[in-house]
Amino acid sequence: MTHRYIKIGATASVLVLAFVGLLWTTLAEGTEYYKHVDEVMSSPRDWQGKRLQLHGFVVTNSILRKRDSLDYKFKVQNKGTVVDATYNGVVPDTFKDTPGTESEVVLKGQLTPDGFKVDRDGVMAKCPSKYQPKSAATGL
């Protein structure tokens, strides 16, 4: 009987170790930090080069679009801290900067010395829906 338990124990521990090891390595490349603008900009150096999901609000009248292209430049703020962002691609419908409807956004991308560079398809604007208070309904 003890022999059998040793065998089961050994198999189980090998499996668990392999699993944890795999999980660890894949997690390291698969994860992104979810941070607010002010948290990141209080020590920008620390965050440069890391994969980020940046949470903030579009600054009023800050969205600039290059004529006849999909190049965007805009500013995002949280609690008064502002960061510049650049993006190329299609933006969601709820991505707005007119007074009163500034969208709450989550941006996927990386922080560089020149500002925040948003990944392709990395702009997620939260729904301003009054039916889903506080919910994180991201408009896809």
Add this chain to the structure above:
Amino acid sequence: MPSLGSFLLLSAFVTCSYAAVVSVVGARRRSRPLIESGIGAFYLICALMIAATAVLINAFLTGDYSIKYVAHYSDSVQPLFYKITSYWGGLDGSIMFWVFLLSIFGSLAVYVNRERHRELIPYVIATISTVQMFFLYLMVAHKNPFTTFLTAAPADGEGLNPLLQNFYMAIHPPSLYTGFVGMTIPFAFGVAALITGHLDDSWLRAVRRWTMFSWLFLSFGLTLGMIWAYEELGWGGYWAWDPVENAGLLPWFTATAFLHSVMVQERRSMLRVWNVTLVIMTFFLTIFGTFMTRSGVVQSVHAFGDDPILAKLFTGFMVAILAFSFGLVIYRLPLLKARNELDSWMSREAAFMVNNWVLLFAALFVLFATMFPTLSEAITGHRLTVAAPFFNKWMVPIGFVLLFLTGVGPLLAWRKSTLSNLRDSFLFPVGLALVTAAGLAALGVRVWSSGLCFAMSAMVVGTIGQEFWRGGNIRRKNTGTDIFTAIIGLVGRNKRRYGGYIVHLGIVSIFLGFAGNGFKRDEQVLLKPGEQATIGRYSIRNDGLKVSDDGQKQMTMAYLSIFENGKQIDTMYPAKWAFRKHEQEPTTEVAIRRTFAEDLYIVLAFQPSDLATQTATLTIVLNPLVNWIWLGFGIMALGTGIALLPERAYSFALASLPAEAATTTVALLFAVLVSGGTVLSAQAGMGPGPAGQNIQSSYYARNDFERKMQHEIVCTCGACGHATIAECRKDPCATSHEMRAQLAALIDQGKTHDEIIQAFITKYGGEEMLGAPIDKGFSRLAWLFPYLMGATGAVAVGFAAVRWTRKPEGPATAAPLDPALEERIDDELRDLD
């Protein structure tokens, strides 16, 4: 009315507690009257919930906006259909809908099993009633859908979220809930078996069908969710590992595992603890999934928002479920001892066990990854998120292992496979896989992961084909009929097994669709009028934007011409709709050109400034093989249907059916399915008809203006479902032919756009022939058409078969085959098993 609703819910709650208590007491005292009273009370709950549902739906239909829930989720201009579906549009109503379904299923299950499993029934009732009590308590105390405004009620409602005003979204929740709620029934029977100690296999027989039924609806719900995401959200994909999607997937994994392991217990009396555990886990995961999406614990696209009270209540309930049910399992461990041990790893039960571990692992992995952001925040203080790539990295290999087992499992014998029968049964499937792999390598397809997926799919198809062929052949020899009749008879003799194989074929089709995702291409472009973009074989030209309004919403539409190799093959109209009451959240109306090989998927991104310049900003996606996923679900549903078919209907029909009739049945079924398929492909490849030699003068547009006009006018023949006259070319549609001729004549007279439109309005009276390009709702329904046809056909054929063969006198079930022959077939079939 609202107070009536609240009262009904309250009385349902009271009745539940009565049913639970009286059933347990009755069972312990062995008092028949008390148990009967419990059953009666249980049926009463169902009646009360139906009444409460009627009250709520009535409030939606009559627009009783004094009820907060009604005012929040509907308005007066909403179409009737969506007024009804608003019932489950919000949190409060969806909880009520849950209890409503559970009360119906519970009553059905009790009614069906009340004689056969008499000893289990009181505890089944107690368990289900307790679950109902929890949800009713949530409503009565915290989330009452009948809450009214204390002050003045609004004159009109706020309207259902536009994203939910979609056909698939309307039927997706009921289907998913049916699956979720259905899983409560096996749990209740499991608990009852544990309490009473009747732990032989009889409780399994009672719940097998229920689990299969719930599993089917769960799969259907998941598929509908995918179709909805694909068509409505407009990001080009169908599955994003969003927490809400994962919540539905978790119980699906464990239920799938259960459906497999239950066979091991029936056959070999092993895995008894495991099966009970899976039933409990499945139920727990349905509750956990609801908790995850309803309490704001994880963030998601369609989570309902933070609700700490709800979170606490749910946590309490879940802890209670786990403690109670696993406590019972531990208490009953001595009775759950396996009677057999695993003989060999080269056996079918071993394959089932590995399959179970992998499925369970998949469930745990998805659970872990879904909860990871919440967990990481709790532990490290940093909120770390994981995205789809992380899920895929794990789930793709897991999927491969499962696909591999699907191919291998049926080839292994129970107990132990010998080397010779391994060689015998593996030769063909493995050969097929290798040939496919070689072919793909020659074509230059990547090995990981799509190439591997195709090769393994070939192996599974080989396995299933071989099973059908060999079984059919043996039966053919024994019964002396043709191979078709033999295969049908084979399926009838072991519906669950061969139905299961058909389900596996569906799974293969779904996997092919997933593999196609590896070849997906997408582009984002900005097109000025007349400009073209090219993706794959297609070129897309912007012909301008147009705005229209139908009272409920404003629609901005891009007119696009699609070219393939320089020839125009289609026009597409991606659009943005801005609903009056939700102008801040326009909805995306994706334009999809479906073919079996790939979907051309175009999304319009719109900003008001684009209108002046007529510029179309487009996301263009090429999605290869995506339709195989939906097709695969259809096959899966067919297989599950066969497995679920009542024994009587099938064996009855087959036993006394003459040999030719069976063949006719197959031919008939085939014809129905194929005709369905033609409809599908006709719809998929909608474009100009075949370029025949005898082109009539009015058949094709001679210039751009005429083509454009043809797309604006709808054919009045009534048979084509309001296709434009450019599209209605179905022979012999004389009407569209004539209308095209009239149009050509008017153009020849040099009339302008508006004059022509006016002329048509005058002639046909009314504006109904004006094309709002493509009625999306309808074309979606049309997509369902082949499946509906298939299902209706199958049912009709089944009914007819039963009717024809019904014997005039009583339940005489004498088998027409002589007993000796019967026995021999049984023997041979057993060898096959």
